[in-house]
Amino acid sequence: MPELIPYLAPIIVLVLILASAIRILPEYVRGVVFFLGRFQGVKGPGLIIIIPGIQQITKVDLRVITLDVPSQDVISKDNVTVKVNAVLYFRVIDPERAIIRVEDFGIATSQLAQTTLRSVLGKHDLDEMLSERDKLNADIQEIIDAQTEEWGIKVANVEIKHVDLNESMIRAIARQAEAERERRAKVIHAEGELQASKKLVEAAEVMSVDPGAMQLRYLSTLGDMSTSSNTSTIVFPLPLEMLSAFTGGKGSQGKASNSKSSDKE
Numbered sequence: 001m002p003e004l005i006p007y008l009a010p011i012i013v014l015v016l017i018l019a020s021a022i023r024i025l026p027e028y029v030r031g032v033v034f035f036l037g038r039f040q041g042v043k044g045p046g047l048i049i050i051i052p053g054i055q056q057i058t059k060v061d062l063r064v065i066t067l068d069v070p071s072q073d074v075i076s077k078d079n080v081t082v083k084v085n086a087v088l089y090f091r092v093i094d095p096e097r098a099i100i101r102v103e104d105f106g107i108a109t110s111q112l113a114q115t116t117l118r119s120v121l122g123k124h125d126l127d128e129m130l131s132e133r134d135k136l137n138a139d140i141q142e143i144i145d146a147q148t149e150e151w152g153i154k155v156a157n158v159e160i161k162h163v164d165l166n167e168s169m170i171r172a173i174a175r176q177a178e179a180e181r182e183r184r185a186k187v188i189h190a191e192g193e194l195q196a197s198k199k200l201v202e203a204a205e206v207m208s209v210d211p212g213a214m215q216l217r218y219l220s221t222l223g224d225m226s227t228s229s230n231t232s233t234i235v236f237p238l239p240l241e242m243l244s245a246f247t248g249g250k251g252s253q254g255k256a257s258n259s260k261s262s263d264k265e
Contacts, residue, residue: 017052020050020052021049021050021051021052022047022048022049023047023048023049023050023057024046024047025043025044025045025046025048025059026045027045028045028061028062028063029044029045029059029060029061029062030043030044030045030059030060030062030095031043031044031048031057031058031059031060032057032058032059032060032095032096032099032100033048033050033055033056033057034055034056034057034058035054035055036054036055037056039096039100040055042095042096043057058099060092060095060098060099061092062091062092062093062095063091064089064090064091064156065089065090065091065106066087066088066089067087067088067089067090067106067109067110067113068085068087069085069086069087069088069110069113069114069117070085070114071083071084071085071162071164072084072085072114072117072118073118074117074118074121074122076121076122076124076125076126076129077122077123077124077125078125078126080126080165081166082126082129082163082164082165083162083163083164084117084121084129084160084162084163085160085161085162086113086117086140086158086159086160086161087158087159087161088109088110088113088144088155088157088158088159089155089156089157089158090109090153090154090155091153091154091156092105092152092153093152093153093154094152095152096152097150097151097152098151098152098153101150101151101152102151105148105151105152105153108148108151109144109148109151109153109155112144112147112148113140113144113158116140116143116144117140117160120136120139120140120143121136124136129160129163130163133160136160137157137158137159137160140158140160141155141157141158144158
């Protein structure tokens with residue numbers, strides 16, 4: 001055993017070197033290897049060996065990364081100040097460019113998302129921010145994806161989470177919504193009056209052509225009055241034909257009596 005003591009230190013150093021040279025990368029991780037500072041290649045997954053002091057490796061996760069975009073003060077096109085935050089999903093598709101062409105692709109993507117969120121939403125009105133989120137999400141994603149493509153990053157999706165308004169703006173929107181509902185109710189009522197007036201005109205034309213239709217209408221009105229619980233007196237006009245039937249009979253009798261009296265004389 002004393003003879004092995006001089007060899008113990010080199011063995012320990014060799015074991016440490018081998019331990020630092022052996023790397024095991026999971027399936028979702030890639031290693032960007034540099035040889036004396038120069039890019040050598042992308043390795044992994046699995047077992048890889050790195051020469052300590054000569055080769056350096058930087059690990060890159062290929063899974064989808066969720067990035068929370070902090071709240072941004074946005075001035076809309078109609079001069080309304082709101083606070084908007086979003087969430088961004090992206091992943092690295094080219095580890096070489098993600099490490100070489102940008103210092104920290106996570107921070108760079110976050111800053112780009114914040115500036116793009118402010119610039120895109122600032123071109124739209126408040127109503128569009130609240131009602132057309134899908135379109136705004138697609139526009140923001142397209143712009144960020146086009147700029148991060150050079151970094152080897154693919155933006156999968158962008159979602160606007162919250163659009164925070166102050167109390168005065170919320171009350172104004174509520175008043176606007178109430179006014180819109182009243183406007184629709186008046187329009188519907190006016191359309192109903194118009195349709196009813198057209199039907200009344202058509203009914204009047206039919207009754208003017210066929211007097212029997214007018215008689216049926218009067219009889220229907222009498223039936224409604226008889227079943228009604230209202231005891232007040234109601235005056236309604238009679239057709240001239242009905243009046244002439246009564247007055248005509250009396251007139252003929254009067255003429256007959258006059259003729260008889262003249263004959264007697």
